[in-house]
Amino acid sequence: xxxxxxxxxxxxxxxxxxxxxxxxxxxxxxxxxxxxxxxxxxxxxxxxxxxxxxxxxxxxxxxxxxxxxxxxxxxxxxxxxxxxxxxxxxxxxxxxxxxxxxxxxxxxxxxxxxxxxxxxxxxxxxxxxxxxxxxxxxxxxxxxxxxxxxxxxxxxxxxxxxx
Numbered sequence: 001x002x003x004x005x006x007x008x009x010x011x012x013x014x015x016x017x018x019x020x021x022x023x024x025x026x027x028x029x030x031x032x033x034x035x036x037x038x039x040x041x042x043x044x045x046x047x048x049x050x051x052x053x054x055x056x057x058x059x060x061x062x063x064x065x066x067x068x069x070x071x072x073x074x075x076x077x078x079x080x081x082x083x084x085x086x087x088x089x090x091x092x093x094x095x096x097x098x099x100x101x102x103x104x105x106x107x108x109x110x111x112x113x114x115x116x117x118x119x120x121x122x123x124x125x126x127x128x129x130x131x132x133x134x135x136x137x138x139x140x141x142x143x144x145x146x147x148x149x150x151x152x153x154x155x156x157x158x159x160x161x162x163x
Contacts, residue, residue, distance in 0.1 A: 012045040030061035049157030086157035108137035
């Protein structure tokens with residue numbers, strides 16, 4: 001059943017509370033790049049990206065929309081083989097993002113982009129949000145590495161990108 005929310009904040013709250021299974025939110029566009037206000041909603045309501053789709057708009061600009069839910073259905077992946085992995089990570093205690101990038105590469109992933117946000121879900125500092133290509137990668141191995149070396153990381157998306 002399709003339902004229309006009064007606002008993105010209301011929709012995210014409804015997902016968090018279990019009144020909705022999924023909602024669609026814009027996460028980036030060609031003009032502004034990542035949209036921090038929507039990543040703040042993802043962080044606040046502990047949402048997970050399960051599918052993404054790029055949609056063209058006026059003057060050739062594209063907006064990336066995410067289907068967001070309460071959890072990542074990994075490894076079942078009912079929406080198809082994942083092509084992207086997205087995280088929130090706040091390094092601390094001598095942890096190096098370079099080490100994380102090497103581990104991702106070892107597991108068959110390539111860094112697509114990385115952004116930083118002023119919010120931090122764990123302690124003080126800047127939260128980074130890397131996006132890795134994950135098609136055919138050893139995602140489980142990488143997540144095990146992250147749990148051991150960056151225990152404060154949060155996976156925010158293991159998803160298929162629909163073109």
